[in-house]
Amino acid sequence: MKEPDDQDTDEGRSERSKSDGKQSSKPAQEDATEEALTEGEESYLEEKDSDEEDLEGSSSSIQDDYLENIRPSQEAPAPALEEAEDAVKKKISESFFYDYSELASMPFVTPDSNIPLDLLTLVHPYKTHFTVAEKGSYPKIIIYEYPSLKPYRILRDGTEKGYAYVDFNYRGTLLASVGSNPDYTLTIWNWKEEQPILRTKAFAQEVFKVTFNPEDEEQLTTSGSGHIKFWEMAFTFTGLKLQGLLGRFGKTATTDIEGYMELPDGKVLSGSEWGNMLLWDGGLIKVELCRAARKSCHQGPINQIMLDEGEVITVGSDGCIRIWDFETIDTADSIDETGLLEIEPINELQVDKNVNLFSMIKMNETGNNFWLAQDANGAIWKLDLSFSNITQDPECLFSFHSGAIEALALSPLTYLMATTALDCSVRIYDFASKTPLVHMKFKQGGTTLAWVPRMVSYTGAQIIVGFEDGVVRILELYDPKGLTIFAGRKKVLDADISLKYVFKPHTDRVTALAYERDGEILATGSKDHTVFFFEVEKDYKPIGYINTPGPVIQLMWSTISHPESTLLIICENGYVLEAPCPTIKEEDDHDVVSYEIKDMCLKCFHYSSVKSKILRLIEIEKRKKKKELKEKEREARRKLKEEMGEDGGKELLDEGEEEEEEEPLPELFMPPTPSPILCGFYSGPEKFWLSFGGYDSGFLYHCAFPSYDKESDFKEQKDEPFDFCFLEDTEDNPIQAITFSINQTMMFCGMRNGAIRVYTLSENDTSLANLVEYWHFSMHDNNYGCIKSISTSFDDRFLVTAGADSNIFIFNIFSEFVLKKELKAKVPSPRYGIESEPIPEDIEDPKVYSIENARRKREHDKLMKEVEEIKAGKRERIKALRNEFLKLLAMNKELPKHMQFKRTDFDLDSKIRADIDRKTAHKIQQVEKELAWEKEKHELCLMKLQNRFRDALEGDVVVVHAIQSDHKISSYRLVKPSKYSKFKRPSQAERRQSKFERFEKEGLGKKDSRRDTDESVSIIEEAIMEKEKKFRPRTLSEIMIENQIEKTRKLILKAERAQHKIQQRKKEWEELYKSKPDDDYEDPKDVQAIKEAQVFMGDFNLKTAPDYKIPEHMRINAAKKEEELGHLDSLAHSKKMHMNKCILSIRDLKVAVIDEIQCLVQELKNIQLSLDVSKHIPIPQVPQIYPEEVPERRFHYDEETLLRFKRQRMKSRDQNSSQVEQVGSGSSGGGFLKPSSGKNGDFTSRDSISRSSRASAYNLDIPKLTEFEKAEPTDVELEIMKRDEIKHLYMQQYLSNRIKELIITFDAELRLLRHHKLKLDTQMKLSDLHHLTLFQEMLLLKNFEKQENILQERVNSLDKEEQDMQWKISETLKEMEEKKIEITKLQEQEKALYAGFQAAVGENNKFANFLMKVLKKKIKRVKKKEVEGDADEDEESEESSEEESSLESDEDESGSEDEVFDDSICPTSCDPALFELALQLREKRLDIEEALVEEKKIVDNLKKEYDTLSKKVKVVATNLNAAEEALEAYQREKQQRLNELLVVVPLKLHQIEYMVFGEIPSDLSGTLVFSNHSLGRLQERIGQLQEENSKQQKLNKECRERRKQLIREKREMAKTIHKMEETVRQLMVSKFGRVIDLEALQTLSVNTTLEELKIRKLRKELSNAKEMKMWEEKIAQMRWELMMKTKEHTKKLHQMNDLCIEKKKLDSRLNTLQNQQGNAFQRPRKADIVAKERITELIRTQSERILALKQEIALLRKKGGLILPPIQSVQETDMKPTEL
DSSP: OOOTTOOSOOOOOOOOOSOOOOOOSSGGGSOOEEEOOOTTSOOEEEOOHHHHHHHHHHOHHHHHHHHHHHOTTOSOHHHHHHHHHHHHHHOOOTTOOOOHHHHSOOOEEOTTOOOOTTSEEESOOOOOOSEEEOBSSSOOEEEEOTTTOOEEEEEOSSOSSBEEEEEEOTTSSOEEEEEOTTTOEEEEEETTTTEEEEEEEOOSSOEEEEEEOSSOTTEEEEEETTEEEEEEEEEETTEEEEEEEEOBOTTSOOOOOOOEEEOTTSOEEEOOTTSOEEEEETTEEEEEEEOGGGOOSSSSOEEEEEEETTEEEEEETTSEEEEEEHHHHHTOOOOSTTOEEEOOOSEEEEOOTTOOEEEEEEOOOTTOOEEEEEETTTEEEEEEOOOSTTOOOOEEEEEOOSSOEEEEEEOSSSSEEEEEETTTEEEEEETTTTEEEEEEEOSSOEEEEEEOOTTTOTTSOEEEEEETTSOEEEEEEEOGGGSOOOTTOOOOOSOEEEEEEEEOOOSSOEEEEEEOTTSSEEEEEETTSEEEEEETTTTSEEEEEEEOSSOEEEEEEOOTTSSSOEEEEEETTSEEEEEEOOOOOSSOOTTOSOOBOOSOOOEEEEBOOOHHHHHHHHHHHHHHHHHHHHHHHHHHHHHHHHHHOHHHHHHHHHHHHOOOOOOOOOOOOOOSSOOOEEEEEEEETTEEEEEEOGGGTTEEEEEEOOOOOTTOOTTTOOBOOSEEEEOTTOSSSOEEEEEEOTTSOEEEEEETTSEEEEEEOOTTOOSOTTTTOEEEEEOSOTTTOOEEEEEEOTTSSEEEEEETTSOEEEEEEOOSSOOOSOOOOOOOOOOTTTTTSOOOOOOOOTTSOOHHHHHHHHHHHHHHHHHHHHHHHHHHHHHHHHHHHHHHHHHHHHSOGGGOOOGGGGOSOHHHHHHHHHHHHHHHHHHHHHTHHHHHHHHHHHHHHIIIIITTEEEOOOEEEOSSSSOEEEOOOEEOOOHHHHOOOOOSSOOOOOHHHHHHHSOSOHHHHHHHHHHHHHHHHHHHHHHHOOOOOOOHHHHHHHHHHHHHHHHHHHHHHHHHHHHHHHHHHHHHHHHSOOTTOOOHHHHHHHHHHHHHSSOOOOTTSTTOOOOGGGOOOHHHHHHHHHHHHHHHHHHHHHHHHHHHHHHHHHHHHHHHHHHHHHHHHHHHHTSOGGGOOOOOOOOOOOGGGOGGGGGOOOHHHHHHHHHHHHHHHHHOGGGHHHHHHHHHHHTTTSOOOOSSOOOOOHHHHHHHHHHHHTOOOOOOOOSSOOOOOOHHHHHHHHHHHHHHHHHHHHHHHHHHHHHHHHHHHHHHHHHHHHHHHHHHHHHHHHHHHHHHHHHHHHHHHHHHHHHHHHHHHHHHHHHHHHHHHHHHHHHHHHHHHHHHHHHHHHHHHHHHHHHHHOSSOTTHHHHHHHHHOOOOOOOOOOOOSOHHHHHHHHHHHHHHHHHHHHHHHHHTSSSOOOSSSOOTTSOHHHHHHHHHHHHHHHHHHHHHHHHHHHHHHHHHHHHHHHHHHHHHHHHHHHHHHHHHHHHHHHHHHHHTSOOOOOOOGGGOOOOBTTBOOSOOTTOOOOOHHHHHHHHHHHHHHHHHHHHHHHHHHHHHHHHHHHHHHHHHHHHHHHHHHHHHHHHHHHHHSSOOOHHHHHTOOOOHHHHHHHHHHHHHHHHHHHHHHHHHHHHHHHHHHHHHHHHHHHHHHHHHHHHHHHHHHHHHHHHHHHHHHTTTOSSOOHHHHHHHHHHHHHHHHHHHHHHHHHHHHHHHHHGGGOOOOOOOOGGGTTTSOOOO
8 A cells, every 4th residue: 555656665465365255144254354453553444335325234223323424414314425426437526535434343332321432442543555455245445545544535346355456556547446355456547537547357266466677667467375476558540459469487496586676678576485486577587686605585485576766676575685787687588497696695684583574665764764664573674775984774663462362451549451472471551541561482482471460469560371282371560660770770661570480281382370259379271171270379379280172261269259269261162161179288299290180079060052043943933923913814804894894805805815835944053163262251150151153153042060979970971051042243253352341231243244243231241141232333344353362441431452363452331431641551560579580491392291290200210219129129139149150160161071960950940941942033033123223323424414524535644654653654645536627518608600611611502502403303203203204005196196206206306415515614614714713812821821821920028018919729717627627627536546555455465474484484384393592583573454554444344343443432322421422433443344353463364374374384393392291312313303494494594584574575566666755755745736726717718608608699699790791792792693694594585686687577678677666666565463362452453453444455555646656557558467577576575575574683682781781790800809899808907817827837056047146046036947847849840840941942943934934835825825726716707607606516406396386286186086986976876876776666556555455355344343333332342442553543543654654755765866756656545544
């Protein structure tokens, strides 16, 4: 809603309801135009005229009272409105206004009641809107004047149910509106005349918004659910229409569009659900805008887009406002297939956390850039978007609930109000002064709220709130101004809240709170089917809870009038319970497991539907009254009958006897699902009233509790109310909330449709007998404004209502006096010491245990502790028994073997062990099943870790140590090759081919291809014709025709051969002349050499020069740089891989050396066993394999490794919790990742151990010591022992030397490899430096790539355009040449025509001049035009041609005045043949002239086209040069940026040749790094160039001499040609008498036309002869058929003659029989009658056959043109049938 001159600001789309609801007959159910006071602000409601119409239709008395109280001066409003509508249809005056009292919504009051209309009044009805769009049944749009706020115009019939959006155009002359569900009608209004201009359906789904384009008022845009549509008001042949173009998303996902903006050039910028901006052009997405790295522009939907001062402002639901450059967005275009373009905002502002900005509007403050923003989470913000040094922080002006208000409560002492909602806030208001005081936020949303009574809190400062997680909090309100003020304290507010108590009695949302009438007990109800009781005096100590059969919706304690204090518990599913006040225990029984109160005497009422019974009783009462009325009418008729007499009485009695049949009574119905209880209240002890929704709505039911039965089941119980009260117009609009005034004289009801109803009651009237008169007013939204809470103030002056539409309305309750002084609530003063009291710990986690669950958990933990103690005792006993058993086993082992018990003897029973094993296996299986998920989880984790950290490695670091020295060598940690080395990206900016290359590749024969195709088609047709020929015997005529054709063909072939020779000779001459070089001809080799010299010779600039031009082949881009980077990576990777293989091979060598040394050491030990100790040499130590030399063994583990790892983890947990991570990582390093080791820690492999064992098997033969006594050795034995000793000493020394040799050799190999590795390290470091440089260059090139591609594409497109135009120019020139040749041919034909005519006339013909005039006479002929179009066009063309011919004839007549001659008549004595020839040649001349004119026109057009194309080519060439220059400048800039990159070049001192005074200067910035190879090449090139220079000078001299010689030869050849031409001319004159054309003489042949005519004549004669023969055969066939028919006819005549004779005989016989028997019988016999009929039938059939034969005979006579003579029969007279 806006005024006409407002700029495009989004007020946000209105709330959209999914269900329309049903229309009621009362005005309360029509939701009118609302301007609502939300959250304590002013509100006013304006109902529409349809409400008044419904009101008039309901009751005339209502209308009379309504008009008497509101409009006493107006007696008939309806005629006035009709007159106003008639005036609107004619012409509405500018000064016309509607009467506001006719439009304002007024309350409804029951007729004949004393309830005043102003029973409730709004507090301050301020109006701020200019345009108000209603919702309801056929709503209106009301336009108010500002500031008088008079209703100015009313727009009707724009939609069915409600408007979604309205918008004025920029000038304010038109108004666009779009409807909501179900029609979604888009209407353009001339609102000043109240007339719709255009109307159409906007879309099939929900439409959010419609706006005019501010730059073009004929364009509109609509957006909504999953669509955007672009509209244009266009004039068609049927008038002005709205044409819509639906936006197509294409590859982009379909999205709801909330915010959009029209750009000045017609494009539209819209938001999306995922936060990116979409730029629409022509109904398609031109580009999708996002931020860098493909981040979305906003984290969520974009709700509004605006253009302000050349900047685009986007408002997102993420609470951010971002400013974008308009030019960047306007010129944006996609650069790749994704359709995304990355841009960055100029500025951005994050308003606050948890902010959902929906719309924003600029404040009209000069010099400032302040905006007001609407937060969908319940706030209005003031924002400063100046983005300067003095920019103010966002300021929250107002805050309020963001959703439906769940509960409301008023202070029992002052004008304070508390509210809560699901937005997790509790708010306090001063509703008398309309001031929000304070609010408090929580983690969960509030569901119910109550003000603590004064009996508990005397100052009325406490509020109790229930939340959706089951927590109950008690808050204390106080005035902070009464606290002690400390220095540095923040600004003191008018009120503040502190948390007093917090507890969690429920597991689901708290729905009801109630204090006992004495304030001693608090009861809380919840959806978890429980009611909890607390003792208030002992800081809300829990008493216990009871279970309910359904979710609790309301709790109410009995009043003082009741004898006992009881609690009324109302459940939603139809159950109502009454619970007595629970007993308060003095001491808490800690042994009780649960707080559940099981012995409470609960009374239950389970409602059973009685509405169908009530409706049945009402129907019975109606029928009873109707019968009584009819009885009275009958009695009256009877009395009238007695007075009128018998005649009149009969008529009356007949009328009275007509009775209608009674309809059946309504059936009893029980709803399948119980109707929900909405609210209720006590009416007396054990009695209460209930209001239902669903089927049972429309009544208030008075119910009573049945007597208490301890054994009764609540679920099986069915109870019915004992009384009911009918409520008017509440069938579909039940009462949702009820409250009473303090004196119980008024009952305030909140309805489901948001209306307020007030019933007047008698004092102490609990039966509600007088519930008839009421006051009704629609306030909240009729679709989603269900009244949640309704309450009166402590003094009954105010009524406050809160609805699900988030609105709060405050009314003044009617009183005889008016409040003159301004009211203001008083905030309670703080208690003494409240600032020093500790704040209780709040419950923020919704998963915290409730009071009951916490107690059960405590009892469960206690029980489990006792169980664990018992288990520990059992374990100790088992341990003692196990120790005792082990001692027995040890004692058993000490016994002799024959006395020992077997292990199986200790088993008491084998079945027990088997059972234990089976159970153990089962338990293991169960544990495996239980841990299967964990096992798979850890396996997946391990696999992910391996994939992330290990699979990417091709080789881990292997460190190989030398054996004797400290040298070591490590391999490279290799990862898999990078993406650059794997894949080669195609270059996107490929340079176009040069013009010379294209010229060489492209041919000039586009037309030649067409000719070739035509020739191929003709050849195929000839082949088909040959195949279709059939072989048959030839006739003489055919042979003659074929001979003639063959003769003609030979003559033509001869002429063609001659012509072919001539053409071949011409072609050779042309080729010869073509091969002749021009005067300025240059050798291509020379041209190429010159080009190369220009390119590669001269003074070249360095890359750092500002005018450096990058050669074509040296231009680099990101793709090429990536390829170079990949090549470098692959090269480095291959070298590292090779080095790693060498290191692994030397590692394997070390393993082999160690294995061999182990074998040698073992042999050495065996040898030393037989030697004396004094002769032993030290045994070399066996080298070890270090862990870092075999890193792959870290991933090998066994069960022992896993157990050790487990022990280490357990130990680390016991030591210190702070060192868990470190110890865990260390244990993992030495745990299952550590290979199994021996005692000494050496990592020898199994192979080495096996080898050492085998070595001991193959040792030297050493004599074994025997157990026998030693004898003295003999001399031989001593000699043998000496030899063995010498042998062993030698072997000892040899093995020791062998071990040293192996160690020295290995160390030497390692040092050599280490030397190579150091060199490779140097190369790899240089490679890394080069890699870094290449990567920096690649990043820089990628930044330049986008713009470079754009420039390159422009150059390519311009170059392609230039090529196309050049081709068109060449084609045009070709056509011009062809047309010129055709013109020349036509001119030659014209000359030949005149020459032929002169030859035909002769030299001395006296009619030569006349005939020449006839030939040259200019006549205008009517051109033959193609008939196109309709008959009307043909007629017009005929008329125009007739007019032209008439004009031409006039011109001829006028032009022939001087000399008149008649060319239509041949003069006498003139040869008619010559005259006819002149006429024929004149026609040919005219044809030639017309063809010449046409050809010249075509040539002129081609010249114009050529000139146009030439101009365009120049323009394109200019643009191409400019584009190439721009590309070159961009390349230069790119090269300059590349030059700025730092490159590391390691140099040695001897490589530096730049010296200053013999020393290296400190500044080397001016030096040039140049390679020795390149320097040597330059020096060699100097010598080569000198040699080439001398060679070229010598060659130039030779070419000059050759040129002079060729010029001399050319002169001699010219003289020879001239002599030969003169000789040929003389020979032709001597032979033919003149110079003739030899080519024409050679090509002279037969007259082809004459020969073709002869052949056609022969063929025609042959075909005629064949046709004559065919007709003769047909005539002979027809004659034979005629003869056969004649024979058949004759045969039939004979048959007819025989039949006639037979007939005559039968007639005579019949006559004889009649004469003989006629006297015997008086009457004919039956047999005679039958015979007569049979004969008559026979005669009839015979006559028909005769007639048919006659017709056939006549037909046969006429066939073949031969007429036969008629056959006259003698019996013709006898054939007539005789009369019987």
